[in-house]
Amino acid sequence: MAENKGVSKLMIIIIILLVLLIAAGVFLGYMFMTKNQNATPKPKPEKTMAMDEFVVNLADEDIRVYIKAKIFLAYTDTKIETELKDKMPQIRDLVITTIRLKKSTEFDGIKLENIRKELIGKINSKLTSGQITNVYFYDIIIQ
Known part of the structure; x- marks a missing residue:
C-alpha cells in the first residue's frame, strides 16, 4: 500500500506539471498571436x-x-x-x-x-x- 501511495502521489505531481506546461504553452501562443494581430505597420517615411x-x-x-x-x-x-x-x-x-x-x-x-x-x-x-x-x-x- 505504501507503494500505491507513492505511485499515486507521483502521478498527481506529473499530471499537475503537465497541466501547468499546457497552460503555459496556451498562454504563450495566445500572446504571440495577439501581438502579431495588433501590430500596426510602420508608416512609410514622407x-x-x-x-x-x-x-x-x-x-x-x-x-x-x-x-x-x-x-x-x-x-x-x-x-x-x-x-x-x-x-x-x-x-x-x-x-x-x-x-x-x-x-x-x-x-x-x-x-x-x-x-x-x-x-x-x-x-x-x-x-x-x-x-x-x-x-x-x-x-x-x-x-
Whole structure:
C-alpha cells in the first residue's frame, strides 16, 4: 500500500506539471498571436519635392495683390518621383492656375487648408504611378 501511495502521489505531481506546461504553452501562443494581430505597420517615411518659387497675381478686386510662395509636394511612395519630375511643368501650371483664382483672404487659417486639399486632389488626378499625400506651403508672402 505504501507503494500505491507513492505511485499515486507521483502521478498527481506529473499530471499537475503537465497541466501547468499546457497552460503555459496556451498562454504563450495566445500572446504571440495577439501581438502579431495588433501590430500596426510602420508608416512609410514622407519625402518632399520642392517646386520652384511662385509669384502669382490673385483674384482680389479693385486692387492688385500677388502671392509669392514656395511649395513642396509630399509623398510616401518613391515610385512617383520620376513622374513628378517629368510632369512638373504641368503640375506647376495647375498650381498657378488654381492659386490665381483665389483672393488674398483665402490664404488664412482653415481656408488655406481648403486650398491645400484642392491642390492635392487636382495634382493626384494628373498622376498615374502614385499619389501625393500633402502640399506644404513655405514662405508665403502676400502683397
